[in-house]
Amino acid sequence: MNQFKFKIILLVVILLKTQPLSHSLTVKFTKFECFAFDKPFADIPKCYLKALARDKVALNLHVRLHQVPVPNVSVNAGFFIKGSTQMYRPFLYNNTVNFCKFLKNPNHLPFWKIVYSIIKPASNINHTCPYNHDIIVNNLVLDSGMLKMVPFPTGDYLVILRVAAYNHYKAEIRSYLSIKE
Numbered sequence: 001m002n003q004f005k006f007k008i009i010l011l012v013v014i015l016l017k018t019q020p021l022s023h024s025l026t027v028k029f030t031k032f033e034c035f036a037f038d039k040p041f042a043d044i045p046k047c048y049l050k051a052l053a054r055d056k057v058a059l060n061l062h063v064r065l066h067q068v069p070v071p072n073v074s075v076n077a078g079f080f081i082k083g084s085t086q087m088y089r090p091f092l093y094n095n096t097v098n099f100c101k102f103l104k105n106p107n108h109l110p111f112w113k114i115v116y117s118i119i120k121p122a123s124n125i126n127h128t129c130p131y132n133h134d135i136i137v138n139n140l141v142l143d144s145g146m147l148k149m150v151p152f153p154t155g156d157y158l159v160i161l162r163v164a165a166y167n168h169y170k171a172e173i174r175s176y177l178s179i180k181e
Contacts (some may be wrong), residue, residue, distance in 0.1 A: 024181070025144040029057045030156070031176035038170045041067050047173075050139070058139040059122075063171065069130035073099040074164040077115060082156040091157070100129035118146055142177065154179050 034047035046062035076096040080088035097112050106113045120126060122140035124133065161173040 025154070026055045026178075026180045027142040027144050027146065028055055028178055029059050029142065029175060030178045031174075032059055032061075033174040034061065035172045035174075036063075036170070037172070038168070041065070041165065041170050044171065052139075052141065056141055058141050059137060059175065060139060061135070061137040061173070063135040065131065065134055069132040070165050071100065071130040072166050073129060073131065074167070075099045076160075076162040076164070077112075078160045078162075080158040080160070082158070088158045103128040118142070152179055154181055 029049050032047060032049045034044045036042055036044050042063055042065050044061070044063050046060055048060055050058045050060060052058050074096055076094070078094040079091045081091035083089050093111060095111060097109060102109055102112050102116075106116060116125075119137060119140065123135070123137040125131075125135060125137075155178075157177040157179065159175045159177065161175075162169050163171045163173070
């Protein structure tokens with residue numbers, strides 16, 4: 001075999017070894033729970049999942065705000081993975097952000113920018129504070145393309161969002177997800 005062919009074959013082998021193979025992943029919601037802690041401030045009349053296809057599930061949420069405008073919002077996000085004991089344990093992130101400040105300049109917090117980019121297309125959370133209207137997320141569907149920025153291993157996950165206004169937690173949203181090959 002001449003030296004040129006050998007180098008080409010060696011290069012291809014090295015590239016195949018170092019490049020991850022692209023697997024088609026299925027990402028979907030499996031369970032969704034909402035809890036309002038301060039009913040005079042807000043209630044949650046809609047909190048459900050809707051099956052659109054076998055591996056396609058849409059999340060729907062309606063938070064009715066009773067005391068508007070709301071100029072001060074903080075959000076805590078915690079990520080958990082189901083372990084071998086079938087219990088959820090912390091995974092990667094547990095972080096709190098002043099959501100009003102974040103919306104003014106989303107580029108300086110990359111983690112929150114990813115979370116927001118997933119929710120924004122299906123919601124009316126598309127402007128800075130104050131919020132003087134209900135919060136609606138309509139037919140939010142997850143897809144494997146959302147994992148390009150932060151690749152997650154396959155498994156079952158729990159994402160807990162705790163929302164605070166005026167430095168007091170007002171609601172908690174629990175989204176259970178499944179990532180499979």
